[in-house]
Amino acid sequence: MNKVLEVNDLSVSFNTYSGEVQAVRGIDFDLKRGETLAIVGESGSGKSVTTKAITQLLPKPQGYIKTGQILFEGEDITNYSNKQMQKLRGKDISTVFQDPMTSLNPTMKVGKQIAEGLIKHRKMSKSQARDKTIELLELVGIPQAEKRINQYPHQFSGGMRQRAVVAIALACNPKVLIADEPTTALDVTIQAQILELMKEIQREMDSAIIFITHDLGVVANVADRVAVMYAGKIVEIGTADDIFYNPKHPYTWGLLGSMPTLDSDEEELYAIPGSPPDMLNPPEGDAFAPRNRFALEIDTKMEPPMFQVSDTHYAATWLLHEHAPQIDPPESVQRRMQGFASMDEGKDGED
Template sequence: MKENILEVNNLHVSFKTRNGAITAVRGVNFSVKKGNTIAIVGESGSGKSVTAKSIMRLLPKQNTIIPEGNIKYENRDLLSLPLKDMQKVRGSEISMVFQDPMTSLNPTMKIGKQIMEGLTKHQTLSKKQAKQRALEMLELVGIPNAKSRLEAYPHQFSGGMRQRVVIAMALACNPKVLIADEPTTALDVTIQAQILDLMKDLQEKMDTAIVLITHDLGVVANMADTVAVMYAGEIVEYGTLDEIFYETQHPYTLGLLRSMPNVNASKSEPLIPIPGSPPDLATLGTGCPFAARCPYTMAVCHDHHPETTQLSDSHSVSCWLQDSRTPSDHAPEIVGSAAR
């Protein structure tokens, strides 16, 4: 059995504000094995990108507080690594594809030079060797006329091509872990499918572990081995792809899946949106953060935070409905209906 290459344990992240500290990530736990993909899903503001940037240590130092937790990469705690050592890890061993390809590239530098920059920093390559490697990466990600495109600027590429360039940059040093933060946002459906197929092909060739940050459950179904569902800064359900899609146990996960279009459904079948809005993290109470939007809420949900219930070796959920102390007549059957 493969060992975990990356483990996030009890991670808490807060930000200093004029009104005091606001906790954006609360007790997050997950792991990923070499060559596998974990998808972290949830609405905007659920803490997905903060978690990803914590792994890379890219959050602003001046107002970020990480009071608890550790992030272990090959048994090294990234949070306690000296900055010099962390800079060696970034790009060479752990890379990140950022959310917006339009702003991820330097508009004043040629594409080839931007890819070569990481190669010359992390690997003992000459300028000629780095250029050859950059050319190989552009060809690998399917950029046509790659040799001439090395000399082009970002504005000369379409959005889909820029995203391919960003992926080429991230994979140039053969990282062991790739963090992809909404890698297909703002791309049309055809280009989105090409980018996902590209990532899967590269994963197979390089045996790279992928941490996929997304709110698109269609992308999750196409890519993930394991799924972590985040809400209000915490993971509310965690399991294999089949467990999350077909053995759903949290009302929020159910809501996400029911609001996803079903190509096999009749035209008259409406989508079922989740009512309300995500909570204000600055005013969270002591109860379940999803209580105000949950159709199955009970009195205990408003006053006490649910404990994590381990349903199997791979499946866990934080919900009072699945707690062993909840009377059976108060726990509606929600399992299995989510994938419709």
Template sequence: MKKLLEVKDLHVSFQTYGGDVQAVRGVSFDLYTGETLAIVGESGSGKSVTAQSLLKLISIPPGRITKGQILFGGNDIVAKTEKQMESIRGKEISMIFQDPMTSLNPTMKVGKQITEVLIKHQNFSKTAAKERAVELLMQVGISMPEKRINQYPHEFSGGMRQRVMIAIALAANPKLLIADEPTTALDVTIQAQILELLKVLQAKMNTSIIFITHDFGVVAKIADRVAVMYAGQIIETGTVDEIFYDPRHPYTWGLLASTPRLDIDEKADLAAIPGAPPDLINPPKGDVFAARNEYALAIDFEEEPPIYQLSETHFVRTWLLHPNAPKVDPPESVKKRMRSLSSTFEEPVLVER
């Protein structure tokens, strides 16, 4: 596959009265054409900031990219001016935000919000743009599109508004679609429909997707590869089957174990990761997860762990993989949760080892 995006050693900070919050610290990853990469982690781990940095949506005070490269099609987005970014946003890279009600303009009809993208980025005439807007609404599963283009966002349900957002995002046939927790506010039935819609449209358009989420159930349904973020860093990345069947970082174990499942014994306690994320104004010395890690070694509190490569696609940042480290396996409670997760998905994308 052809490499579409390369993020190299990305650092993003936000200026506050208490000091600079180092929200993203040395993030690196690649994305290939037609691939879906899921970025997962707790709230505040840096997922959305990383995604928004790809469009330089945080590049005005108090947020700024302090270091790194974002190579899109070989060109460094970090070096581009705001004027140059106008030809990339919406045309080359589009974004679906979490809450469509706050993303859509409540004073404009949805048809107008779609056609302005087509007119600006695709040079459509007003007549052709309106016809295409109807086609896009039909494509994302909205019935009676000829009528719907003349309605306002408040006249749509939450799921329909999200479909409108997808239509807007795909109007200019972008190479990269960033979906920032687009199904979080939806019920599970509508969530499944939106995920299936994205998969169908991706296959049709060969668009690459970066999917931001904290839900491993969503990850299993849509992703090809997974990057696990914690405290502004990617601490584990791999294919879906590597993350679900062979996770190596204790934080990944905790996320998997804390995923609720209806088929688990209702009397069993849902696992939780103890403690709280670190203060990123003054990040701790050593491994940022050490204070919450029951398997932490003495060196975790002194030195930041390197990234160990386990396969061509599997990378993990933990001292537990050092040749001299004691062998530590996931606890049985985590293994049970992992087996449950992997065996109950409606459309498994994993192969048991």
């Protein structure tokens, strides 16, 4: 697969009255055509800021790219002007945001909001855009599309509004679709429908997807690869199998251990102790060390490099150093890993 997006040594900061908030600190990843990369982590880990930097939607002048390079189809877009980015946004890189009510204009009919991009980026006539809008609404599963194009967002249910936002994002066949917590505000049934819809559309259009979420249960169903972020850094990255069956970073263990399962007989879920660090003054060494019961002495003094676990799997933890003690994931995490394996065996059996 060809790389459609490359992010190299990206750092993003915000100037505040209290000082510089280092929201993203030197991250690297790439995205291939037709691939889904999930970026996971707690609130404040830098997930959404990363994608806002890619699309240059950071609040300015407070937010800015401090260092790094963003390549779209091999071309550096880091210093693109607003006019250049307007040509990319919507046409080649689209975003589905978390709350459809803030993404849709409440004073404009839904059909017109979808048609705008078709007229601007694909140079369609109004009648062509209308026909394509109806087709898109049908594609995302909205019934009576010909009638719905003349309705306003408040006349749509929450699930239908999110489907409409997906239709807007897909209108110009984007090469990269950024889905920023697109199902958080929806109930479980609608959530599953939206995720299945995005997978179907991806297969049809061969788009690449960056999926931002804090829910590892969602990731298991949609991602090809997973990047785990903590305190503005990617602390582990690998295929979905790498992360779910062979996690190496204690923070990833914590995220997996806090996942609810249907067959769990535990009275309460595991919770990662403490809170994420203050990014005004990031700690020395491994930022996760104060919350990590497996932390080594070196964790408080020196930041770990990315250790290679396999050709597809990397993790930034001193536990992977050749002289580190052998520490296995906690039992709660091992049970989750066994549960994922059992689920996959069940799926294979059905096939």
